[in-house]
Amino acid sequence: MPDKGAGGKTGNWRVMRPVITEKCIKCKACYLWCPEATIHIEDGVTIDYEYCKGCGVCASVCPIKAIKMVSET
Amino acid sequence: MIISLEIRFHGRGGQGVVTSAELLATAAGIDGLWASAFPIYGAERRGAEIEAYCRISKSQIRETSPISRPDIVVILDPTLLKISNPLRGLKESGKVIINSKVPPSVDFETYYIDATKIAMDNNLVKSGWPLVNIIMLGALLKVIGTVSLESLKIAIEDEFEGKIAELNEKAVEIAYNSVKEVEKIAV
Amino acid sequence: MRQKIISGNEAVALAVKLARVGLVGIYPITPQTSIIEKLAEMKANGELEAEIVRVESEHAAMASTFGAAVAGVRAFTATASQGLLYMHEMTWWALGSRVPIVMVVASRAVGAPWNIWDENTDFMSERDSGWLMAFASNPQEALDLTLQAFRISEDERVFLPMMVGMDGFILSHMKTNVYIPAEEEIDAFLPPRRQPYILDTESPVGMGNIFPPIEYMKLRQSIHEALVRSEDVIREVGKEYEKINPLGSYSTLNVKYKLDTADYAVVLMGAWAGDAMEAIDHLRDKGINVGLYRIRYVRPWSEKEISEALKDKKAVLVIDRATAMGRGSPLYEEIKATVNLDQISGVISGLGGVLLNKEDFVNIISHFVEKAKLGKANGINWYYPQEGGKVELRTPKSIEE
Amino acid sequence: MSLGLRNLSKSNSLLSGTSACPGCPENMAMRMVGMGLGSDVALIVIAGCSSVIQGMAPRNSYNFPVLNIAFAAGPPAASGMARAYRLRNKNTTVVVWAGDGGTADIGFASLSGAAERNENFIYICVDNEAYMNSGGQRSGSTPLGASTSTTPEGKKENKKEMIFIMMDHNIPYAATASIGYPHDFVTKLKKAKSINGFKYLQVLAPDPYGWMFDPAKTPEVGKLAVQTCYWPLIEYENGKLTVNSECMHCLDKSTRRPLIDFIKTQGRFKKITEEEYKKLEEYIDSMWKRIEKMMEL
Numbered sequence: 009m010p011d012k013g014a015g016g017k018t019g020n021w022r023v024m025r026p027v028i029t030e031k032c033i034k035c036k037a038c039y040l041w042c043p044e045a046t047i048h049i050e051d052g053v054t055i056d057y058e059y060c061k062g063c064g065v066c067a068s069v070c071p072i073k074a075i076k077m078v079s080e081t
Numbered sequence: 082m083i084i085s086l087e088i089r090f091h092g093r094g095g096q097g098v099v100t101s102a103e104l105l106a107t108a109a110g111i112d113g114l115w116a117s118a119f120p121i122y123g124a125e126r127r128g129a130e131i132e133a134y135c136r137i138s139k140s141q142i143r144e145t146s147p148i149s150r151p152d153i154v155v156i157l158d159p160t161l162l163k164i165s166n167p168l169r170g171l172k173e174s175g176k177v178i179i180n181s182k183v184p185p186s187v188d189f190e191t192y193y194i195d196a197t198k199i200a201m202d203n204n205l206v207k208s209g210w211p212l213v214n215i216i217m218l219g220a221l222l223k224v225i226g227t228v229s230l231e232s233l234k235i236a237i238e239d240e241f242e243g244k245i246a247e248l249n250e251k252a253v254e255i256a257y258n259s260v261k262e263v264e265k266i267a268v
Numbered sequence: 269m270r271q272k273i274i275s276g277n278e279a280v281a282l283a284v285k286l287a288r289v290g291l292v293g294i295y296p297i298t299p300q301t302s303i304i305e306k307l308a309e310m311k312a313n314g315e316l317e318a319e320i321v322r323v324e325s326e327h328a329a330m331a332s333t334f335g336a337a338v339a340g341v342r343a344f345t346a347t348a349s350q351g352l353l354y355m356h357e358m359t360w361w362a363l364g365s366r367v368p369i370v371m372v373v374a375s376r377a378v379g380a381p382w383n384i385w386d387e388n389t390d391f392m393s394e395r396d397s398g399w400l401m402a403f404a405s406n407p408q409e410a411l412d413l414t415l416q417a418f419r420i421s422e423d424e425r426v427f428l429p430m431m432v433g434m435d436g437f438i439l440s441h442m443k444t445n446v447y448i449p450a451e452e453e454i455d456a457f458l459p460p461r462r463q464p465y466i467l468d469t470e471s472p473v474g475m476g477n478i479f480p481p482i483e484y485m486k487l488r489q490s491i492h493e494a495l496v497r498s499e500d501v502i503r504e505v506g507k508e509y510e511k512i513n514p515l516g517s518y519s520t521l522n523v524k525y526k527l528d529t530a531d532y533a534v535v536l537m538g539a540w541a542g543d544a545m546e547a548i549d550h551l552r553d554k555g556i557n558v559g560l561y562r563i564r565y566v567r568p569w570s571e572k573e574i575s576e577a578l579k580d581k582k583a584v585l586v587i588d589r590a591t592a593m594g595r596g597s598p599l600y601e602e603i604k605a606t607v608n609l610d611q612i613s614g615v616i617s618g619l620g621g622v623l624l625n626k627e628d629f630v631n632i633i634s635h636f637v638e639k640a641k642l643g644k645a646n647g648i649n650w651y652y653p654q655e656g657g658k659v660e661l662r663t664p665k666s667i668e669e
Numbered sequence: 670m671s672l673g674l675r676n677l678s679k680s681n682s683l684l685s686g687t688s689a690c691p692g693c694p695e696n697m698a699m700r701m702v703g704m705g706l707g708s709d710v711a712l713i714v715i716a717g718c719s720s721v722i723q724g725m726a727p728r729n730s731y732n733f734p735v736l737n738i739a740f741a742a743g744p745p746a747a748s749g750m751a752r753a754y755r756l757r758n759k760n761t762t763v764v765v766w767a768g769d770g771g772t773a774d775i776g777f778a779s780l781s782g783a784a785e786r787n788e789n790f791i792y793i794c795v796d797n798e799a800y801m802n803s804g805g806q807r808s809g810s811t812p813l814g815a816s817t818s819t820t821p822e823g824k825k826e827n828k829k830e831m832i833f834i835m836m837d838h839n840i841p842y843a844a845t846a847s848i849g850y851p852h853d854f855v856t857k858l859k860k861a862k863s864i865n866g867f868k869y870l871q872v873l874a875p876d877p878y879g880w881m882f883d884p885a886k887t888p889e890v891g892k893l894a895v896q897t898c899y900w901p902l903i904e905y906e907n908g909k910l911t912v913n914s915e916c917m918h919c920l921d922k923s924t925r926r927p928l929i930d931f932i933k934t935q936g937r938f939k940k941i942t943e944e945e946y947k948k949l950e951e952y953i954d955s956m957w958k959r960i961e962k963m964m965e966l
Contacts, residue, residue, distance in 0.1 A: 010472055010732040014724025015688030036674055040851050041888045043696035045683045049674075056685055063691030064885030077885075103273075103443050110273035110445055117444035118273070122299070122385070122437045141445075143542030145406075145438050146625035290756050291749055319752040321745070324782030328745030331738065331779070335713070335749030338736055341756055343749065357739050467734045468754070469709050469761050474729030476737030477714075478721060 013059065018044065022062030024077040028053055031074035038066035038075060086137040086227065087148045091167040092157030095127035097214030101155070102133035104236045105218055109137045111232035117142045130165055137227060151175060155221055157196070157213050159185060178221050180213050184263040191263040194220040194256050203252045205245075215249045219256030230257055271447050276407035276439035279446045280346065280372045280432075281306035283414035284318075286454040287370075290341035290461075291319040293332035297351040298384050299436035300374040304346060318344075326351035330358035330371070337367045338475060340466035342418065344369075348436055349376035352390045356397075362429050363398040363491065365475060366464050368421035369429040372414060375403075375538075375589075376436040377620040384436075385621020388538060388590040391433040392566065392598045398491045400430035400498055401567040405523075405541045408446050409564075410434045412509060412516050415449070419458050419505050426498045427464045428491065435539040435589075437621075442539075449512045457512060499568045521565040522573055526552065530559030532637050533578050535603055536587040537563040540624055544587075547629030556637055563599060574606050583611035583640035585633065589618035596648040611640050617651040628653050677704040677855060680732075687730040689722040692884025694874035694891065695795050696722065697848045699731065701872075702764065702793070704851070705858025710762045711750060712736070715743035715776060717768035718802040719795070740775040743767050744783035747790040755789075762862050763790035769810035770800045772871075773829045777809075784838040784867045791861045791868040794831060797876040805879040812899075813949045814932075814941035817879070823940045827952050833959070835869040836905045842866075843905040847873040849891025853902060853913060860906075873900045881936025890934050897931040898953060901960060910963040919957050928953065 028038075032053055039047045043065060046056040055066075067075040088105065092098035099120045106118035120133040134148045149170045156167050156179040168177065168189065177189045180196040200211035215237060222228055234250050241249060274282070280303050284292065294304035310316035319341075321332040326347050333343040347355055352373055362369055377387035394401065400420060404410040410432065417430040434440060449457075465473050479487060499521060506518025517523065525545050527533060534544060541562045551558050561577050578584055584607060588597030595601055600614030615632055618624055624632075632651055639645040682703025689696045695718055702710070712733040714720055720737055723729045738746050743765040751763040772780060772794040780792065799817045800806040807817040809829035816823050835843045842864045846854035854872055861868035875891050877884035894900035898919035904911050918924040928950055932938045941949070 009474065009727060009729060010684055011728040011730075012684045013686035014684070014728035014730040015686050015722070016724070018686045021691065040674070041697055041848075043689065043691070043693045043700075043887070044687065045681060045685045045696075045700060059685035061691035063693075063887075064883070065692050065697075065887055068885040069888050106443050107273040110271065115445050116273060117442055119438070119442040122441065143545050144626060145435075145442065145539040146543050146623055149625060149627075291752055293745070293749060319756060321748050321752065321788075322786065323745050323748070324778055324785075325741075327741050328748075328779050328782060331742035331745035332749035334738075334742070335736070335746030336753040337749075338746075339711070339750040339753035339757070341749075341753040343753075358742055361739055361742065467736055467750075468711060468757075468759060469734055472732070472734040474723060474726065474731065474735040474737070477723040477726050477729055477735065479726050483726065 017058060018061050019058045022060060023080055024062045024064060025057070025080050026055060026060065026062065026064065026066050027076045027078055028055065029074050029076060031072055033072060033074070035071060037069045037071060041065050041069045085139060086153070086225065087151045088135045088137070088153040088155060088221070089148045089151040090133045090135070090155045090157065091161050092131055092214065094129045094131045095210060096157050097212060098131050098157060099133045100240070101157070101214040101218055102135040104215065104233065104240060105135045105221065105228065106137070107236040107239065108232040109228045111235050112228055114138065114228070115140060115142050121147060130161060153178065153221070153225065155217055156180065157217055176224060178217065178224055178260070180217060184261070187263070192220060192224050192260050193263060194260045196220070196256060199252050199255050203248050205248050205252055216252045216256045219253035220260035223257045223260050230254065271445055273443050274407065274446050275302065275441050275443045276410045276434050277302040277374065277441065278306055279407040279411035280414050281310065282448055283411045284344050285310060285316050286449060286451060287342065287415060287418045287458055289318045289344045291321065291333065291336035291343045293321045293323055293329040293343070293345040295323050295326050295329040295347070295351065297326065297348050299376060299440045300346045300348040300351070300372070302440070303372060303374070326355040327358055330355045330362060333369055334358060334362045334365070334367065337369045337463070338365065338467045340461070340463065340468065342461045344371070346372040346374070348374045349378055349390045352394065353378060359394060359397050359399060364487070366427045366491070367429065368427060368461070368463050370414065370417045370421055371429070371431045372410070373431055373433045374436040374440040375433050383620040386435045386438050386589070387619045387621070388433065388435070392590045394431065395566060395598065398428060398495060399567065400426070400428055400495065401433065402430070402565050403433040403537045403563070404439060405539055405562060407439055407442060407444055408516065410439060411446055411448070412513055412518065415454060415458065416505050416509050416518065420498065420501055422462045423501045423505070424462060425501050426494055428494055428498065438539045447513055447515065453512050457508065495568050499570055502565065502568070520573060521568070521570045522577070523562040523564055524577060525560035525562065527559035527561050527577060529557070531557040531582045532640060533559055533561050533581045533584045534587065534633055535561045535563060535578070535584060535599060537566070537599065538589060540589070540618065543624060543626050544629045546626040547633060550626065550630055551633055556634065558633055558637065569602060569606070571606055574603070578607045578609070581609065583613070583636070583645040584609060585613055585615065585636040585645065587615045587617065587632065591616060591619065600648065611643065611645040613639070613645040614648040615651050616648060622653060624653055673852060678707045680704070680708040682732050684730050684732055686724070687722045688724050689718070690878055690884070692877050692887045693722070694797065694848045694876060694887050695719055697887065698795050698854070698872050698874055701848070701851050701854045702858060703732070705855040706762055706764070706862055709760060710764055711754070713738060713743050713747050713750065713763065713765045715765065715767045715771045716740045717771055719766055721802060740771050741779045743771065743776060744779045744788070744792065748783050748786065748788040751788060751790045765790060765792045767792065767794055768800070768802070769794060769796040769798055770808040773809035773831050781838065784835060784840050784869065787840065787866045789866055791870065794869070794871040795874045796871050797874045797879060798828070799879050801876050801879045813952060814945040815937045816940050817937070823945065830956070832871050832903070836910070839908070840867040840869060841907060843869040845871045845873070845901060845903050847891045847895050847900055847902065848875070849888050849895060850902065850915065853915070857904065879937065882934050886934065893931045893934060896926050897928050898925045898957065899928060899931050901956065903960060910960065910966070912960060912964065920961055922954060
């Protein structure tokens, strides 16, 4: 059955964490391309760190560089 | 002995040998008898020698192998007598029914009918060949007496449509009424 | 029920129609082709409501049949020989999915070299796939078993695909008396399709994605157990089917002929059982006390029925129309593994269209009984119908008096 | 700045926590499938990364009914399934989700068969130009000059152009897309859904691991492929071929962005020789000439 986490708690894979800064203009480009569907736009723009693998796509597609990749360690 | 009648048909590819055996079985089935019909399959080619089998019985038929000791041999093409041995295995009490203009000399109880002429007279020609296969069944039915001409006609109507069925039914009746036994010449 | 003279292939096509199949995946291969041609003809005439998918390969024939079955529709396909081998990947896939499907195999030799004639090796090569496998001995049985296959396959105690085999040409093309059940009879016999799950948006199940090792192994075990369990379902369904065809005996998986009173047993499957029965009648008249045990269900393999039927015989002869290269032949191996007797011997014959008749069976069986009397009925023999004959199709032309 | 999200279906076709590698283009494409087709979809996944991405049974990351199946079985299984739904009066859109190996190589015959029969489903080839699930072996869809684990010296043959081959099947709809252009892909999916018969979509899915680039750059590489005219965005409908506005500059050789801008982003082209690069350029030029000719038809 369809279910979150069928591949495990993939947030554990993350080495770099994307952080949305206040520069965010809510264009939702990150939502559009996030390969893990971990960016939510229902209530502002938020990241589900339980599953975010830290690939950095969101930071890369952000047109105004409002997402920073910071080390998990 | 469960099998009561084993009939082997000989002809050439394209003459409808298989259809003969199958129609006979169908007619026997309509008469409430058990029957089975099948050919030897292979690389059938128009003109090449071919044979098919029909078993008819009052009880269920169990054998599925080709008939090697037939009670009756039906030969659609008389030239086959020269090029092969369609009479092989025929029981001593067996009968031969052959498409021939003239009475052939065969050491068995033999019946002959000019099916080729009947076919030509009745416009039963396809791709240049007279269709003798069904006509021979008319002669066969007369000789064996166990399957009715009426049932054969029903079987023909089931297999063919319109004109062809009509022509065959007519031709079968002619054959039924004109098949002749070859008189034995004392040696 | 009405009786008609039809071929084994026509009988199967009629069974498919009577079973109100929803989809047929079709791809031609001799000697199965006239099944699908008949179904296509019925469809064109408006006699058949089923969808017909005219696919581009046997692999696709099974895949399309499987796709429809998973989506909740009764589905059927047919094949033979190379086609079954080409389909092999998908027969296993369908099995693992536990989806009811029915397939008919008109058994034929496997290349190379090319040979279109009867042999059961293609059918027997699916023995380990987990499908239920029944093999007919006449066109009537091909029709009856095909109809029963839908019921058995869709029984919740089974939920496995089922294939019905018959000897190619010999049965597929033999026209003989077949009793055709009436629509109402089959509608009463065969309930609407049931299956373990239906894949659609109402129940968005994922089918076939990766199973963890233990779960995978458990699934495999459950398939094995369902296959073994199906024995009871087969008898139950068979018994019920006997009401439709009183002439058939389906309350057991396999079939005895003069066996219980026999000292010696012959075991085989398929069309030549009829010729063997004729031979046994002949030998019985001569005082040779032999009987026949016809294997109808290769899977499930009824240990119970088989060992019970053969346990007190002085010797058993197994005749295979198939090979298990390097080990001899499949039925022979299976019987040896089932019955604990000192004397079990095997004969391989009938490969690639080699035809045996009653006299051949008389030869084979009397030779076996002679050996058995000496306590030497063991091992495998290859039987050729003619003395010193070679592996050639025995055409009647070469039959000597 | 608006990305026009209003036109996208809210259907969440992909649930977080998949087994995909980080930055996976297939996941991006799968999310776009949901955005374009909504939720009344049944998915057939043939062997490939997507067989793994779903995660372990009984759970599944794809928020659709999913039938996993062996390589060559996708199109016929979809044929059977689509017909079964029709028999059951269901409007569910059946989608085959296949990789380029399953499409151009082992599944080619069955794809061609289903297209010829004009079966009613959408076939999506997620083209990452190699057998990525088994570790990046060459497929018929791998471009000239690309190193793979079975062509460590670089592939010597050109890519098999499935899109043209599928157009030659005279199917009602065929199109290419790139995960670099989500709105375009979604629009094409929507169109495909509205058409009865066989629909073929081939979406470029730049694979950071097989192509050897930073996974964060997946969308960017998908864009560069289009901008440098390596990957055409085209649409074939009722026998008429159209080129997306994003690619109009590709029709004229002189206005094309240099291919090297795409090639240099990827480690797989590290060993490409000058001669091979030229050949690749020539091949792309001939592809656009062909497109131009077909546009005139």
